[in-house]
Amino acid sequence: MSLTSSVSLGALCLVLSSSAMADFRADFTVVKGNAGDNLPSVSRIELSGAQMRTDAGNVSMLFDTRSGSMTVLMHDKRQYMDMQKMIDTAGAAMSQASAALANLPPEQRAMIEERLGGRVPGLGAKVDVSVTATGAAERVGAYPCQVYSTRVNGKHSDDICLANAADAGISGADQATLRRAFEEMKTMTEKMSAGMFRSPLSSMPSDKFPVRLTHYDDDGKVLHVVELKDIRSGAVAGGDFAIPAGYTEQDMGLGRHR
Numbered sequence: 001m002s003l004t005s006s007v008s009l010g011a012l013c014l015v016l017s018s019s020a021m022a023d024f025r026a027d028f029t030v031v032k033g034n035a036g037d038n039l040p041s042v043s044r045i046e047l048s049g050a051q052m053r054t055d056a057g058n059v060s061m062l063f064d065t066r067s068g069s070m071t072v073l074m075h076d077k078r079q080y081m082d083m084q085k086m087i088d089t090a091g092a093a094m095s096q097a098s099a100a101l102a103n104l105p106p107e108q109r110a111m112i113e114e115r116l117g118g119r120v121p122g123l124g125a126k127v128d129v130s131v132t133a134t135g136a137a138e139r140v141g142a143y144p145c146q147v148y149s150t151r152v153n154g155k156h157s158d159d160i161c162l163a164n165a166a167d168a169g170i171s172g173a174d175q176a177t178l179r180r181a182f183e184e185m186k187t188m189t190e191k192m193s194a195g196m197f198r199s200p201l202s203s204m205p206s207d208k209f210p211v212r213l214t215h216y217d218d219d220g221k222v223l224h225v226v227e228l229k230d231i232r233s234g235a236v237a238g239g240d241f242a243i244p245a246g247y248t249e250q251d252m253g254l255g256r257h258r
Helices: 083-102 106-116 172-190
Strands: 024-033 042-048 051-056 059-064 069-074 079-082 129-140 143-152 155-164 208-216 222-233
Touching: 042 172, 051 172, 059 172, 069 083, 079 083, 129 155, 129 208, 143 208
Parallel strands: none
Antiparallel strands: 024 042, 024 222, 042 051, 051 059, 059 069, 069 079, 129 143, 143 155, 155 208, 208 222
């Protein structure tokens, strides 16, 4: 998953004891097509307690469901982004821009608003992302699943085959964490342009888990297919949910680099 798809997975609804949660790691593999670093190809989903991580291409997304934080790691650049900070900075910039526009003559204000085309300064145009059940049922390995279609601004972009999380051996407590994380991912991505952080995982129904993802190009042809290869319980390294040493913060042009 590049920044195009990353997209993009946050606070436990109630306080749950750590002992009630079983760490797990799900690995995915490309079964059709060539999923390079710039395509939304999920390769791993990890969960430990109230923390979740997804990997795809050169991008990892870290979620802490206790604090609601979401961090994007860009491994090729050795940089990271704090998404809430980015949204807050963009909001402040938009408020300043709106105040400046209000002081312009009506003709100039209308011209600038037309050129912006509904874009939020620094974040790009708003888009419509919808996920709907197709009614088709399939099987991926040992898992029966239902196919959901993702459309971006009316264009078919992805199909996701979702199995019941319980059938995949995911505990009820972990399902709650997954559900909240995906809800946080959806909330974050809805505040930004899909061109930056759209992920087919961001609008998954509750209590479901992806076992196959199919991505299409603009002409409707299959670019690649990714399937669940393995899912297993067991301790996950705590360092997987931390910002790696030597990574610097990037603000995507909304402020200073650190």
